[in-house]
Amino acid sequence: MQSPIEYLEARREENLAGLMQFLRIPSVSTDPARREDVRAAARFLCDALLQAGLPRSEIVETPGHPIVFAEDLRAEGPTLLVYGHYDVQPEEPVELWTSPPFEPEVRDGELYARGAVDDKGQVWLHVKALEAWLHTTGRLPCKVKVVVEGEEEIGGSNLSAFLRERRDLLRADAVLISDSPMFERGVPSLCYGLRGMAYMEVTVRGAGSDLHSGSFGGAVANPAQALATILAGLKDGAHRVAIPGFYDRVREITAREREAFAALPFDADAYRRALGVPELVGEEGFSTLERVWARPTLEVNGLLAGFTGEGTKTVLPASAMAKVSMRLVPDQDWEEIARLFRSRVLELAPAGVVVDVRTHHGGKAFLTDIDHPALRAAARALERGFGSPPVMIREGGSIPVAVDFREELKLPVVLMGFGTPDENAHAPDEHLSLENFHGGLRTVSYFLEEFAACAPGS
Ligand code: BES
């Protein structure tokens, strides 16, 4: 009989072809015009899970985009809940892509497409690992539930509601998420922390319409400039967030963790060069890894104001807008941070404009115990799949639902991602290393076995 690993090796081409079909569906969750594409991606995945041999796979409707739920409870032993997302970020700016974002293409051992690494590629390897077990041994090593949502990239709250309302359906012993990068190419990693987030929007309004900047400039406040003043006041010269109370609940990094971060093979200059920046800057007194993984920050995500076309136009804009997100760490409370942000912005607002602050979404930071048996099982699986034991890392990105799994469902969460930091997630030319894709397939197959053997809760 073929082993699951032999099955996967023999079916490399088919597995990749299936993923490419999945990637062709432009499931951009933030774009209302793509609603049907998002649904088509859910259907595609739902069918793929049935074809993989899971006895139950269905589309769960929500007020927003649907959730795909599948399960196979025929095995003895503990239950693993696999979570991922099938929605993707917008492809803009599309002119910067080497090949079209929804026409997947392999170049130099990398698969290029929107969603290749975040997160369709990583969802796909779970589907195919399950298929490998079911098509060879006829059974899975443990019970498996699969939850894949379509609103991760928009901070949607429908999945949280689903988790709370369907506790029985989602009963499990651990959660496995593959939606994060490894520390570096060729360095298998287990992630035990993620930052939280508060996503805000600031609008500044002046006159009822744009004005001739000659006729009116000097007589009224300029909303674009007022917004710049506000944004400039949100950080100080030492790159600290200048919002009173912002750091009050920040849990300091322990000496042990600082040592562990410092022991990782991180080359700050190579990192700087890879990013193409003249210098790395950030909060004083912290290393780059500390800044990104374990310190909060505030970042302007987008700015809109006035005339930005070719040439010139003398205009005093009627309004200006900024999207600002804050990455949070334990034990910051995102709703409190959103309130503090709001007060600070209103306090910084110069005379002559009206300022409006809106909260889009938010979530808490995630931090888990690295000694849990499920994480140890993951470490063994990574070692078998990639040939070396994983390094323990935190990440700066956010998966808000990881906190819900941990705190609402009281489940251990294993973050075992197969991306790499240089794969352009959310950016043009997003790609996925095929070597990692195959390594990830092997690792996930081994994990099912290791998890069954470590048997938490069985
Ligand atoms: N896969 C990422 C999360 C991630 C990124 C984890 C980098 C670890 C490292 C996820 O799809 C994502 O982009 N999340 C958003 C969440 C937000 C919209 C609430 C993020 O981090 O910006």
Ligand code: MN
């Ligand atoms: Mn993701």
Ligand code: MN
């Ligand atoms: Mn993402």
